[in-house]
Amino acid sequence: MLLELPMTLKNHSISIATLQSLCHVLLKAFLVAWPLAYPGGVVAVKCWRAGDPFRLVARIRLWFSSLTGKRERPRYTTYRTPEQEDAYWRAAERTARAFRASDANLTPPGVPLVRYYTPRLPPTYREKRVVDAEATEYQLPPKAFCKWHRMVFRGPMHPTLKEAVKQIRYFSSRDRREIHRISRLVRDEEVFCNGARRWTACYATMWKRWLETKGPDLAVVFE
Structure with a gap:
């Protein structure tokens, strides 16, 4: 006595179609809700729409590093105590005063910009300049x-x-x-x-x- 299999050819074709529809629905749901699948996904979508690829790449790298368990080195550090930070600023002020005599940066102190040290050019006496008498017209009264x-x-x-x-x-x-x-x-x-x-x-x-x-x-x- 032969028992009828629970999945016939007709049922088999219906099951494949159902499976394809289910996969299509799941894939569509993932494509729609993928920003919520990992931290920072919504921000990545905003960066992509704003045309900022560098920020998008940084977000993706941060996400992959969180998956692998590796953390990137922070771009800046903080001092443990306010006293250490005050000591740093005092040392920076002493260094700025030492290099102020040879600093060629003409940025006014009131301008809110970072004043980088710019060394001055060497004096002109090191180069011998030859002045051509015929280069400029001499004005004779x-x-x-x-x-x-x-x-x-x-x-x-x-x-x-x-x-x-x-x-x-x-x-x-x-x-x-x-x-x-x-x-x-x-x-x-x-x-x-x-x-x-x-x-x-x-x-x-x-x-x-x-x-x-x-x-x-x-x-x-x-x-």
Whole structure:
């Protein structure tokens, strides 16, 4: 006598469909309620929606470390007693006073920011700086040019202030600097007053020597 099995082919197909439906329901319930399955899940979902992946990764690492029984090292520590904390702040103040003379941090004390120590740059005397005389245009006063012209060139024909402004443009920056230097060798009263000082050839010789020894000038031509 053959006994009928409790699960026939028809019942077997129904049981598989029921099992699949049950698994689908359980999976759907897990996907919906998974933030409540471990600590910090709700915060992780908020981080994901806010677009903060770094905080989400930190939460996941914290959860896995709690599962394995390992705790991460805290990012900061506290002192056991207030006296130890006061001793730390007193030592920090002494160190700040010691480095204040060489601190280049210009943050005002009233600004609520962390004042990090910034060392100053070494003094400039360690580097030899070469200043190009033609790098910047030398501004020569027209009065100094007229004074120099009377000191170097003999005779009554000398430029006026308006003419000096136009003639200065034909001299280079090095020439203007030398003209200004020569004009300061004599007082204004000795040059501009008629008959106060007789003309001498020493300044003309000085200017001629400068033209012979200064070297070529750099000319810039625009076409």
